[in-house]
Amino acid sequence: MKMKLLLVSAIFLYGFTGLAQEVAYEEYNLENDLHVILHQDNTAPIISISVFYHVGSKDEDPQRTGFAHFFEHLLFEGTENIEKGEWDKIVSANGGSGNATTNEDRTYYYEVFPSNNLELGLWLESERMLHPVINQKGVDTQNEVVKEEKRLRVDNSPYGKFIENIKKNLFQSHPYKETVIGKMADLDAATLDEFKAFQKKFYSPNNAVLVIAGDFETENAKKLISDYFKDIPKGAKITRSFPKENPITTEINAKAYDSNIQIPASMIAYRTPGLKNRDSQVLEMISTYLSDGPSSKLYKKMVDEEKQALQIGAIPVTLEDYGMYIVFALPVGETSLSTLNTSIETEVEKLRNDLISENDYQKLQNKFENQFVNSNSSIEGIAESLAEYYALYGDTSLINKEIEVYRSITREEIKEVANKYLKPNQRLVLEYLPEQNTAN
Known part of the structure; x- marks a missing residue:
């Protein structure tokens, strides 16, 4: 359950059912196995377009930690049709905002726009999935960005290393023992071909969920989704088999x-x-x-x-x-x-x-x-x-x-x-x- 702001406790006395709005949604798959979820809410003229990739730090080669978080940054570098450095400019120029997050299990990209920019948001995310530019210049640029983030949030932040110390002691075999941000030496040692292989394996429609929520018309949204995503090639099936942890029996x-x-x-x-x-x-x-x-x-x-x-x-x-x-x-x-x-x-x-x-x-x-x-x-x-x-x-x-x-x-x-x-x-x-x- 997501922890958000609390209402007064009187809700328990009167029952939540009268106050809780059920979330209506429709979901279906495209032929390339991209899963689509639509939640229509026309009460305000805003719309969220998001893509959830089922890839996190646990999916990395243990000698190449930090890849999933690295791609959180790298896939903003540009595409075949969006020049380097232009992504955020396009979003803000059209009244929108966006970001991405990564954890051990998933990477999540999203934009929020005025609702008349649904097609723009879908185009941006289809470009990210189909036409990312992964070259040495972009890798080198984002390598420095990630290093600075690590210095700011981990190395020079009070109590910034506590989670990595907990994880490496609680987990001996499962890849959860590694941090999401990874080891900088692993990123330095990685080749361009390794980055390209990681993108090809995990950032495909059959490993993703596209969600549109907000002010839109369903049939129009479905048509645009089909136009922008149906021809993106399906990736190879991903199989996961992680080592199990032995029970902890001694403090x-x-x-x-x-x-x-x-x-x-x-x-x-x-x-x-x-x-x-x-x-x-x-x-x-x-x-x-x-x-x-x-x-x-x-x-x-x-x-x-x-x-x-x-x-x-x-x-x-x-x-x-x-x-x-x-x-x-x-x-x-x-x-x-x-x-x-x-x-x-x-x-x-x-x-x-x-x-x-x-x-x-x-x-x-x-x-x-x-x-x-x-x-x-x-x-x-x-x-x-x-x-x-x-x-x-x-x-x-x-x-x-x-x-x-x-x-x-x-x-x-x-x-x-x-x-x-x-x-x-x-x-x-x-x-x-x-x-x-x-x-x-």
Whole structure:
């Protein structure tokens, strides 16, 4: 479920069904197996055109990490019909905006335009798919861009390396052990032919979802989609077979150093199931219960009452094959990291041993009802949700019915899942420490 702004909790009392707008959509395949999803909403004259490619960092050669993220940048370089540097100019000159994102499982490109620019958006994305220019000049340019991004967001950012340290300790075999941004040495060593081969393999219609959401007429949209995409050649079938991880049966202890910080942090992480597993939704509820906001159990105890932590939070990372549940805390004054760990484990142990109160359970249900209502509050959000539910979950209809899963989760199930995944012998305890002149 996508976490957005919350409405007042009264929605639970009156029922969400009267306030939640069902997302109507139509989906079909072109002959080249490009999956198309249409969501028509003529209430405002805007339109989102997006393409979701089922390729992320997990699909890379382990000696060529960072390729998926690199292509997030590279495919803005230009096409056979769009000169280098002109893509963003075309979008902005026509009143639009656009961007792209990459994670371990997918790469997502999108534009938002006034609705009279539907054809322009489709042309842009068809150009990206059919006619990308991948040459040495573009590769060299984007190599420098990615290096600067890594320096800014990872190397020189406080706590910027924590996720890579968690991943490399939680995963030993699966490619999730690598970072999305990758190793710069791998990108430096890659040949132009390797970049071209990666594009040919993954950026094809049969590995993509095209979503149009917003103000359009269906028959006109279908005709334009056919005009711009039907003749793009289908790529070879992609097969995936990733190594499985052995269960964690003994607590993993590790240290990491960051020259950009002055306050140490404790980070506790558990390996969790992939997003299609119902337990992943239960773990989202657990995360909300423990650390979502000032009223959560960990915040009230460790920040408000015992004054142990400057900050406490949790990050449920839900991915296709596995997930991660990460709890982090920054100490107050001389509070030790071990004290923080003990306090965190005390609250997690309560989840394993006891049912949460009926009152806390109802608060959780309130929050998830509210989040569901707001998760589809924008055309851009709806477009991305439709693509993800189809490509990663295999069920587009979850955009309207995933709330049924959260409603059906019981207090007993929360306790059961906490016992299944959140035991001390199944966790990583990472000490994230300050250090000057840390070697990269």
